[in-house]
Amino acid sequence: MAAKTDDSDPAIPPAIESAWGLRERPPKGPRPGLTVSGIVDAAVRVADADGLAAVSMSRVAKELGAATMALYRYVGSKDELLMLMVDAGYGPPPGPAAPDADWRTSLTRWAWAEHDVLRQRPWLLHVPITGPPITPQQLGWLEDGLRCLDGTTLAEGERMSALLLITGYVRNDATLTTQITEGSRAAGIEPGELMPAYARMVGRLIDPARFPSLSRVLASGVLNQDDDPDEEFTFGLDRILDGIEALIRRRAV
Amino acid sequence: MAAKTDDSDPAIPPAIESAWGLRERPPKGPRPGLTVSGIVDAAVRVADADGLAAVSMSRVAKELGAATMALYRYVGSKDELLMLMVDAGYGPPPGPAAPDADWRTSLTRWAWAEHDVLRQRPWLLHVPITGPPITPQQLGWLEDGLRCLDGTTLAEGERMSALLLITGYVRNDATLTTQITEGSRAAGIEPGELMPAYARMVGRLIDPARFPSLSRVLASGVLNQDDDPDEEFTFGLDRILDGIEALIRRRAV
DNA sequence: TCCTTCTGCGTATGTCGTACGCTGTAATGC
DNA sequence: GCATTACAGCGTACGACATACGCAGAAGGA
Numbered sequence: 001m002a003a004k005t006d007d008s009d010p011a012i013p014p015a016i017e018s019a020w021g022l023r024e025r026p027p028k029g030p031r032p033g034l035t036v037s038g039i040v041d042a043a044v045r046v047a048d049a050d051g052l053a054a055v056s057m058s059r060v061a062k063e064l065g066a067a068t069m070a071l072y073r074y075v076g077s078k079d080e081l082l083m084l085m086v087d088a089g090y091g092p093p094p095g096p097a098a099p100d101a102d103w104r105t106s107l108t109r110w111a112w113a114e115h116d117v118l119r120q121r122p123w124l125l126h127v128p129i130t131g132p133p134i135t136p137q138q139l140g141w142l143e144d145g146l147r148c149l150d151g152t153t154l155a156e157g158e159r160m161s162a163l164l165l166i167t168g169y170v171r172n173d174a175t176l177t178t179q180i181t182e183g184s185r186a187a188g189i190e191p192g193e194l195m196p197a198y199a200r201m202v203g204r205l206i207d208p209a210r211f212p213s214l215s216r217v218l219a220s221g222v223l224n225q226d227d228d229p230d231e232e233f234t235f236g237l238d239r240i241l242d243g244i245e246a247l248i249r250r251r252a253v
Numbered sequence: 254m255a256a257k258t259d260d261s262d263p264a265i266p267p268a269i270e271s272a273w274g275l276r277e278r279p280p281k282g283p284r285p286g287l288t289v290s291g292i293v294d295a296a297v298r299v300a301d302a303d304g305l306a307a308v309s310m311s312r313v314a315k316e317l318g319a320a321t322m323a324l325y326r327y328v329g330s331k332d333e334l335l336m337l338m339v340d341a342g343y344g345p346p347p348g349p350a351a352p353d354a355d356w357r358t359s360l361t362r363w364a365w366a367e368h369d370v371l372r373q374r375p376w377l378l379h380v381p382i383t384g385p386p387i388t389p390q391q392l393g394w395l396e397d398g399l400r401c402l403d404g405t406t407l408a409e410g411e412r413m414s415a416l417l418l419i420t421g422y423v424r425n426d427a428t429l430t431t432q433i434t435e436g437s438r439a440a441g442i443e444p445g446e447l448m449p450a451y452a453r454m455v456g457r458l459i460d461p462a463r464f465p466s467l468s469r470v471l472a473s474g475v476l477n478q479d480d481d482p483d484e485e486f487t488f489g490l491d492r493i494l495d496g497i498e499a500l501i502r503r504r505a506v
Numbered sequence: 507t508c509c510t511t512c513t514g515c516g517t518a519t520g521t522c523g524t525a526c527g528c529t530g531t532a533a534t535g536c
Numbered sequence: 537g538c539a540t541t542a543c544a545g546c547g548t549a550c551g552a553c554a555t556a557c558g559c560a561g562a563a564g565g566a
Binding site: 171206 | 382384392408410411426436464473489492505
């Protein structure tokens with residue numbers, strides 16, 4: 001029998017071990033000049049400043065005054081670095097809500113917390129997700145979300161589904177909102193002008209006979225007025241929470 | 254005054270003009286040996302066979318027996334090609350539902366249609382979205398969705414929000430489902446083994462005292478049993494439709 | 507016929523991720 | 537105190553990739 005930890009299960013990827021602080025420094029060899037968290041912080045700094053596209057291994061290394069290849073002593077690949085960046089970028093979860101708050105209030109707070117993080121760091125949305133959450137902060141967010149539903153009648157599986165539903169919505173909303181910001185900057189027009197310009201372009205392209213309902217939306221002008229994005233967000237969130245509430249009531253019977 | 258079309262509005266990108274068939278062949282010069290749609294079809298073929306990552310300009314050109322740079326006579330950039338690939342990949346919208354169907358039945362059908370497309374072509378999810386829909390098929394899907402809500406009490410803006418909500422959900426669900434398929438193939442294990450392996454890894458990493466709710470979910474075993482993905486999908490979709498239904502009823506008062 | 511205008515595409519450039527292997531360093535075993 | 541050894545930093549090199557540029561030849565109009 002090996003004296004190491006149970007190897008019958010799938011091995012934990014090195015990046016994950018780093019993230020959970022399970023990596024011990026080997027007893028021999030030169031002292032490391034860098035740290036994983038230092039590299040991740042530098043990468044996050046680059047992404048915050050210039051977007052995810054600017055995060056290259058050489059750029060991160062430059063940020064640290066190190067050579068490109070030095071980073072590979074700490075992260076196995078760029079994908080690993082990205083995963084650690086997401087963990088650091090999200091940061092610690094919002095923490096438990098007030099103890100007397102009901103599930104709906106708590107979940108609303110939870111959703112807004114993720115909403116705020118994604119507004120702050122839009123590049124998080126551009127990191128391709130490759131699997132279920134496994135890093136410390138990610139699981140922390142999940143834990144906090146589950147706690148919001150602790151007193152409800154939902155089954156465990158339903159709680160997970162409900163949280164997945166909400167996270168998905170938050171990310172989706174943030175993606176769309178971000179696109180308007182980034183798209184207008186790319187097109188060189190003010191953010192408030194993008195949707196009207198879009199509406200005009202669609203109007204020029206489509207034939208009202210083939211697209212009657214869409215034409216009606218265009219004619220109504222709802223696309224031109226830029227409503228508060230936060231109201232948009234609240235609208236969708238309330239729809240989803242209404243749906244979950246209906247389920248909770250049904251389970252309570 | 255210029256004799257051309259109204260230029261006071263933002264110019265329509267060349268790729269969009271191609272997609273809408275507004276591109277006329279110039280009267281002079283050699284006959285084009287390729288077509289935009291031929292290039293797009295080839296690119297879709299590559300993506301279907303080997304995934305979006307395999308779609309490089311040279312690979313698509315090879316598929317057509319042409320040189321890499323020949324493609325740039327037809328598409329302005331790879332991003333344009335991607336946009337056209339999405340349009341072609343989605344294909345025509347499902348068409349109007351039965352005339353006597355209520356909005357909920359119609360929207361369910363609409364959501365399932367997108368669901369099916371994304372199951373068939375998971376690479377569609379990996380194409381970074383850069384703006385609101387503008388290509389013919391995309392707007393066709395939107396039109397069909399709007400028609401589902403034609404008889405309801407919702408305002409135009411609310412209809413758009415509701416559709417956005419549903420599309421977002423469908424894409425999100427497909428993303429998660431696809432990750433399990435692609436992730437298990439990458440890890441070299443059967444798809445049915447991925448979630449149990451994930452659950453075991455999480456169980457080894459977390460401290461039950463710090464993650465009580467999450468531990469409870471793990472202990473319940475819901476992650477181990479692989480339930481029907483279609484049931485998962487139906488669950489979330491019904492939650493969202495419940496939420497929309499609640500709004501429709503409130504508006505009807 | 508000649509000129510314009512377009513197509514196909516060869517060449518070249520710059521950016522990336524990263525495999526490999528050399529050099530020097532720090533702690534251990536003797 | 538010294539040899540051993542495992543590891544840190546990183547220079548070099550390679551293969552992909554998107555794409556700018558410009559030339560050769562074809563097709564149609566004058």
